[in-house]
Amino acid sequence: MSRRVLITNDDGIDAPGLRALAGAAVEAGYDVVVAAPAEEASGASAALSAYTGDDGKLLVRRKTLAGLEDVPAYGVAASPAYIVVLATLDAFGPGPDAVLAGINRGANAGRAVLHSGTVGAAFTAAAYGLPALAASLDVLSPLDASRGGNALAVLDETSDESRHWATAAKYVAEVLPQLDELADGAVLNLNVPDRPADEIVGLAEATLAAFGQVQMAVAESGDDFLRTSVRENRERAEDGTDLALLTAGHATLTTLRGLLQL
Secondary structure, eight states: OOOEEEEEOSSOTTOHHHHHHHHHHHHTTOEEEEEEESSOOTTOTTOOOBOBOTTOOBOEEEEEETTEEEEEEEEESBOHHHHHHHHHTTBTBSOOSEEEEEEEESOOOGGGGGGOHHHHHHHHHHHTTOOEEEEEEEOOOTTOGGGTTOHHHHGGGSOGGGSOHHHHHHHHHHHGGGGGGOOTTEEEEEEEESSOGGGOOOEEEOBOOSSOSEEEEEEEEOSSOEEEEEEEOOOOOOTTBHHHHHHTTOEEEEEEESOOOO
16 A cells, blocks of 8 residues: 655645645655645644634635646645644545645745744644655745845746746655654755756755745834835855755755754
8 A cells, every 4th residue: 555645735725836746746656635725825834723614614625636637635724734633634535644745935944944834734744743844946045146136026927837846846756765764753844946957956955044035024114003024035044054055056955853842
């Protein structure tokens, strides 16, 4: 019997990265079920959020993913972490033996991984004793001077369907065997540059940078309101960190642990 794996994300059920990740898992021989937020849930971390009607019912809609018509897929009105918990309760068929989250639109790197719904889903899986991988495509590299510092401004000008999801899927397939070697409570965090596969320098083990790719700022304030904005982080990452290696063209792999007892 093949190993059963849950595929989820925080970009939503219609995201191209989700299809790429599910396809990689199918190619690797896994028994795949897809359950992802019906709407984008970026920044959800490991929040257990669900959206029910007046009757208390949680909306779950069966979906068909292009190119993966035989894979059961569900759009769920809940956060990624909540979906992982539901999967452990056999909500989408037999519970999974592992969880793959992504492929996220945007790197999950540096200490900002704390806020990622993609990584939060992986941490939740680990808390339930399941090996997990969070995978992301670096569509924004603000430390790369060749982008002229305008990465945020031009980010939405590129169609998500045209990004190099296949490159990220290739590296997912490469690291999947490491799921069997994970220590209890640990997760793998993979980031891949948005480039053709032959332009990737290689896969490197990395440490977390001290910051994320973007940072929040207060754009405007008044007596009774605040308006925030998201800006590029212009700090330079230290050598050997995930952000520095991504900028240099490497795919990066970092082992994270979400729950520590001191």
